[in-house]
Amino acid sequence: MHFLSAKAPYLRWAIIILLLRHTTLLCYSDPRISEAALICGKNRTSVSIIIPNFVKEMETISQSVTDKGWGSFSLINANISIYALAQCHNDLPRGDCLLCYAASRTRLPRCLPATSGRLFLDGCFLRYDAYNFFNETTDPRVDTRNCSSPEGGVGDEEAVNFAVNAGRLIDNLSGMAVVSGGFAVGNWKGVYGLAQCWKTVSREGCRECLAKASREVKGCLPNSRDGRALNAGCYLRYSAHNFIADPNRQADDGSSAVSKTGVKIIIALVVTAIFMISTFTAYTYRKKSLKRKEEGKNxxxxxxxxxxxxxxxxxxxxxxxxxxxxxxxxxxxxxxxxxxxxxxxxxxxxxxxxxxxxxxxxxxxxxxxxxxxxxxxxxxxxxxxxxxxxxxxxxxxxxxVPNKSLEHYLFEENKIKILTWKERFDIVVGIAEGIAFLHEGCSSRIIHRDIKSSNVLLDGNFAPKIADFGLARDFAADKTHLSTGIAGTLGYMAPEYLVKGQLTEKADVYSFGVLVLEIVSGRKNNAFVEDTGSLLQTVWKLYKTTQTTQVVDPLLEGVFPAHEASKAIQVGLLCCQASPGSRPSMSQVVDMLILENPHIPQPTQPPFINPSVLAAGNIKSAKTLMSDVLNKLDSSSYTTSSSSSTYQSSTRSQDFQHQ
Known part of the structure; x- marks a missing residue:
């Protein structure tokens, strides 16, 4: 066990791959165990959670497959939900069915720790997923087909005749399967075919799935002499070779003896694979426990x-x-x-x-x-x-907080409700007061670092509440700034923070300014309008030509006080100035918003970053552009500190971390 612990990360994969290769070699001795498609999901979860639950699912289904040739099972607990389905094609004899299921059970773990996977063998199907897919007939994301290579020496006329005959057989089998309990086999003028729906699919679902499968598999013709349609709810195949099994084959014939031998070998491999998976699970669990103890010390x-x-x-x-x-x-x-x-x-x-x-x-x-x-x-x-x-x-x-985030009301295509101008302006004022309290109302200054619409929740009266303080930092009043790793969301980060890693409360002011313009316009900063630049650039152009009312969300249909809208836009632009020293404090912002006739300085041009740069996540390009802007500004109030230019993706969507 000590040896396994030391070598487990390499040993366990080497052995499993070796097992899978041996299984593959064995499978080629029976064409009904050859692999038509293996489709693994992109989402992943903890290995120590999914592997033992996957093994438990397979053990439960095994008995059902042994008894009746198919089985489904769902396992739901506090950590994970797994739904699984296994089914042999109806023509397979019992021994071959067990052989096919054993092979699929050995190969599908290649998808782990993905939360979903489906394996099409020519004689059976095995799938697991995180949701109830049992009634699913088609899945446009992953439904596929498998066309064999063209067979050599086939003339054009023969290929055309084969395609005509195959098309006729495909249509007949698709119709027959629907009325025959989801299964049909047959041959027509040298073409053999099989149609199989899964047991969990309804009759109408079977019809829908096979109709799509028929269209898909005909796309293999006339070039391919063997084609398969592999859908969520069914399997459809044609071939120039007779691959159809005799389900009534006697147990004492020669081929059955081969199947029995194959079953024994596969079962031995499966047992060995399960042992290795279990050993690895124990190793992973122990490693995770030790890690949790270390984290507990922190x-x-x-x-x-x-x-x-x-x-x-x-x-x-x-x-x-x-x-x-x-x-x-x-x-x-x-x-x-x-x-x-x-x-x-x-x-x-x-x-x-x-x-x-x-x-x-x-x-x-x-x-x-x-x-x-x-x-x-x-x-x-x-x-x-x-x-x-x-x-x-x-x-x-x-x-x-019952009314979800501000993002739902600004940017969703099918909006829950359209915020009135009064609601928007009150939200702007409320966010400003909340940030001002963080900056000046606490024992130490707290900088949120991730002010954006998805981090503003709305209560029952649509009053804003700032949330998600995972990236927040605090620092004493006697410090001018923090030199820290960069974290936040592109499009909302202040240029001096993005480039130099220098963090002050003015970084929140910049983010607030962007958010104000989004609330007023109903449009996102990094996804504004093609060919017109970023939101900041567009608003600035309209502001300079005294057309600020054109910035306001057209969904308001002109129902808003022009002077209040102009004030909000001017304050937003003032907060977005490139020089942090030119931005107001949040307490000054609150006064500008709530006072009747406040003095609001004229803003200077904000820094522009092309939205394509932001959308592509091109940090280096954004950094270069911001450096050019900052080099032209008087930044004497800031002490330059070196910072790394290596960036990596954060766990937050659209966010990044500077390590």
């Missing part, structure tokens, strides 16, 4: 204090309150974790954030979320109610 100082405070929630209480993290209770998901609606005792509704732990980043974000804002209360900040640390995963508990 959280030690806060663990003891929060266990004794009213901020501490029991994991079991929150798990039960979310109905064991039922998908129906899910409010949303981001790069840092998923948020669930939860109902505590006495009917109190809260939001529970379930953090992801696949990197060390979660320790820093958890520390910020809990320690930085646990004692902060403001009407425009989401209140942190507590946390759970000692369970299998860490949870954060917030007040429940």
């Amino acid at each position: 959280l030690g100082p806060i663990l003891s204090s929060y266990n004794k405070s009213n901020l501490n929630f029991k994991y079991e209480t929150l798990e039960k309150a979310t109905k064991y993290f039922d998908p129906s209770m899910k409010l949303g998901q981001g790069g840092a974790g998923s948020v669930f609606k939860a109902t505590l005792q006495r009917g109190k509704v809260v939001a529970v954030k379930r953090l992801f732990f696949n990197t060390r980043q979660w320790v820093d974000e958890f520390f910020n979320e809990v320690n930085l804002i646990s004692g902060i209360e403001h009407k425009n900040l989401v209140k942190l109610l507590g946390c759970s640390i000692e369970g299998p995963e860490s949870l954060l508990v917030y007040e429940f």
